[in-house]
Amino acid sequence: MSLNAELKQTLGLDGLEYRHNLGKDELFREALANDRGRIRADGPDDEPKAYETALGLGGPLVYYSDPSCTGRPVQDTFAVAWPEIVDKVWWKSDFQQFAPEHFEPLLERVAAHLNERSRHLYVQDVYCGWDPVYAVPYRFVGEFATHALFAKNMFADGVDVKNPDDKRWTLLNVPSFHCDPERDGTKSNRAVIIDIRNRIGLVLGRADYCGVVKKTMFTVMNYMLPEMGEMPMHCSANVGARGDGAILFGLSGTGKTTLSADPDRELIGDDEHAWTEDGVSNFEGGCYAKLIDLDKEAEPVIAGALSTPGCVIENVPPLPGKALTDTDPQDLDLTDGSITENTRLSYPLSANPNVADGARGPHPETIVLLTADAFGVLPPVSLLDTKDVMYHFVSGFTSKLAGTEVGVTEPKAAFSACFGAPFMAQKPSVYAEILAEKMRTHKARCILLNTGWSGGPHGVGKRISIKHTRALLNAALAGDLDPENTEYENHPIFNLAMPKSCPDVPSEILNPRNTWDDKAAYDRQAEKLRDMFRENYKTKGFDQLGIEAVM
Ligand SMILES: Nc1ncnc2c1ncn2[C@@H]1O[C@H](COP(=O)(O)OP(=O)(O)O)[C@@H](O)[C@H]1O
Ligand SMILES: C=C(OP(=O)(O)O)C(=O)O
Numbered sequence: 001m002s003l004n005a006e007l008k009q010t011l012g013l014d015g016l017e018y019r020h021n022l023g024k025d026e027l028f029r030e031a032l033a034n035d036r037g038r039i040r041a042d043g044p045d046d047e048p049k050a051y052e053t054a055l056g057l058g059g060p061l062v063y064y065s066d067p068s069c070t071g072r073p074v075q076d077t078f079a080v081a082w083p084e085i086v087d088k089v090w091w092k093s094d095f096q097q098f099a100p101e102h103f104e105p106l107l108e109r110v111a112a113h114l115n116e117r118s119r120h121l122y123v124q125d126v127y128c129g130w131d132p133v134y135a136v137p138y139r140f141v142g143e144f145a146t147h148a149l150f151a152k153n154m155f156a157d158g159v160d161v162k163n164p165d166d167k168r169w170t171l172l173n174v175p176s177f178h179c180d181p182e183r184d185g186t187k188s189n190r191a192v193i194i195d196i197r198n199r200i201g202l203v204l205g206r207a208d209y210c211g212v213v214k215k216t217m218f219t220v221m222n223y224m225l226p227e228m229g230e231m232p233m234h235c236s237a238n239v240g241a242r243g244d245g246a247i248l249f250g251l252s253g254t255g256k257t258t259l260s261a262d263p264d265r266e267l268i269g270d271d272e273h274a275w276t277e278d279g280v281s282n283f284e285g286g287c288y289a290k291l292i293d294l295d296k297e298a299e300p301v302i303a304g305a306l307s308t309p310g311c312v313i314e315n316v317p318p319l320p321g322k323a324l325t326d327t328d329p330q331d332l333d334l335t336d337g338s339i340t341e342n343t344r345l346s347y348p349l350s351a352n353p354n355v356a357d358g359a360r361g362p363h364p365e366t367i368v369l370l371t372a373d374a375f376g377v378l379p380p381v382s383l384l385d386t387k388d389v390m391y392h393f394v395s396g397f398t399s400k401l402a403g404t405e406v407g408v409t410e411p412k413a414a415f416s417a418c419f420g421a422p423f424m425a426q427k428p429s430v431y432a433e434i435l436a437e438k439m440r441t442h443k444a445r446c447i448l449l450n451t452g453w454s455g456g457p458h459g460v461g462k463r464i465s466i467k468h469t470r471a472l473l474n475a476a477l478a479g480d481l482d483p484e485n486t487e488y489e490n491h492p493i494f495n496l497a498m499p500k501s502c503p504d505v506p507s508e509i510l511n512p513r514n515t516w517d518d519k520a521a522y523d524r525q526a527e528k529l530r531d532m533f534r535e536n537y538k539t540k541g542f543d544q545l546g547i548e549a550v551m
């Protein structure tokens with residue numbers, strides 16, 4: 001079937017011009033010519049943007065998203081509540097039911113909106129997943145060349161999927177369509193809606209943060225993989241010189257991207273993976289790094305990717321006095337969080353000089369659970385046994401940092417099951433059971449690595465340095481923190497095993513109580529966090545899932 005006929009059949013689009021599978025250079029030029037201002041002017045009450053899409057000198061594209069959408073719009077994210085999925089999906093405030101009777105009329109209105117204007121659309125055919133066992137063809141269809149370029153950077157290509165037409169997902173991204181909540185069944189004038197029955201994603205209105213283009217598909221994968229008995233994971237992954245695999249689970253801002261980009265280890269990916277019988281493989285073909293206050297020495301790989309042609313930079317303002325035409329990445333102010341703290345760089349895996357072949361690697365030898373504790377009370381590193389892993393995996397404690405979700409402006413304690421609740425389309429027990437089974441089969445060492453605050457809570461203490469976190473991680477990966485090589489002490493409040501020493505890390509920071517001047521205040525804060533863990537365990541009914549309480 002021709003592309004025209006296919007898009008007429010799946011989406012009702014008719015009489016449109018498709019710019020299909022353009023190369024990066026073409027998408028780059030199209031983004032500059034077409035994504036500036038024009039389409040946004042359709043919306044009511046448009047807040048002016050401070051800057052418009054700018055040119056990089058043969059380097060990255062600099063995109064400024066709608067000021068109301070510099071992170072994921074979680075409160076406007078839905079799945080169509082078809083009867084065959086309604087009992088399986090884990091519904092929650094950041095993943096809500098969309099009434100089936102509203103879906104078709106809404107899609108028809110979106111199609112009519114596009115057909116009437118007969119604007120051109122960008123269509124990019126990519127794959128989600130590098131392993132043909134579970135990979136799906138992913139067709140991005142949207143108004144902005146920027147998002148098509150993002151999809152090209154961020155997804156796999158050339159994957160040999162059998163019967164691709166029976167598996168293809170189509171994402172229709174239409175920033176110029178503003179929903180009417182009363183008529184359309186949405187909560188506001190924007191919406192992100194997943195239709196599992198028909199394999200369609202809809203991104204409407206001010207939802208143009210590029211992260212939506214990848215995380216929507218990630219949510220889909222998290223629904224589908226357990227159906228095939230496979231484990232999807234919100235984690236980064238890499239491989240050391242001994243062929244030793246590692247995976248690092250963590251919610252946004254905990255360090256998946258930063259810590260997996262290690263010049264000495266082959267990168268598999270920074271965010272979304274599957275763990276199957278064959279090992280670990282990436283869903284994506286690119287990375288999505290945070291740029292705020294990037295330290296070019298501590299993060300050489302990310303800094304190096306900044307000037308890669310075809311990369312997309314999001315919401316970084318220029319240095320004072322620098323013009324926005326002909327922007328050299330050097331002219332951007334990476335310390336400027338005035339648009340958002342969640343400034344971003346998307347780059348293909350190939351921009352990293354050390355990547356794993358085919359974005360795949362072995363079963364992990366080390367499993368890292370990342371957390372960023374803004375209370376400053378968890379140890380920087382703890383050794384976990386299997387029951388600790390299960391407990392901390394379903395608890396998913398971290399502090400949400402400002403920016404990645406609309407509405408989060410300061411660090412906030414979060415218990416996000418499986419370290420990615422908004423994307424876990426099925427219930428946490430589904431993922432916990434598959435992980436438990438994997439851990440029984442493949443023995444791995446496990447650590448809890450806290451990249452959060454030390455010496456006091458956020459605002460008083462300091463964030464643990466990347467240098468120390470990396471030293472702790474490297475020691476764990478090398479086996480230096482294995483129980484036969486290191487002495488441990490127990491944290492009496494969290495019941496966690498803390499090493500007494502670690503190469504290249506001052507011993508006194510390993511027990512967080514040492515880093516606080518006021519020990520009584522430390523104990524009170526630690527007890528408060530422990531009580532939050534207990535409360536979360538109780539209210540979510542984790543005992544009924546067979547998860548043992550460890551604290
Ligand atoms: N000790 C640390 N470990 C990891 N990241 C840190 C640390 N201290 C500060 N950071 C910063 O925190 C952010 C971590 O974000 P990122 O690696 O993108 O997380 P994720 O990929 O899990 O969302 C980065 O901006 C990084 O520079
Ligand atoms: C893209 C995102 O992921 P992360 O912050 O984990 O890199 C996001 O949360 O929007």
Ligand SMILES: [Mn+2]
Pocket residue numbers: 256257258270271288289
């Ligand atoms: Mn990341």
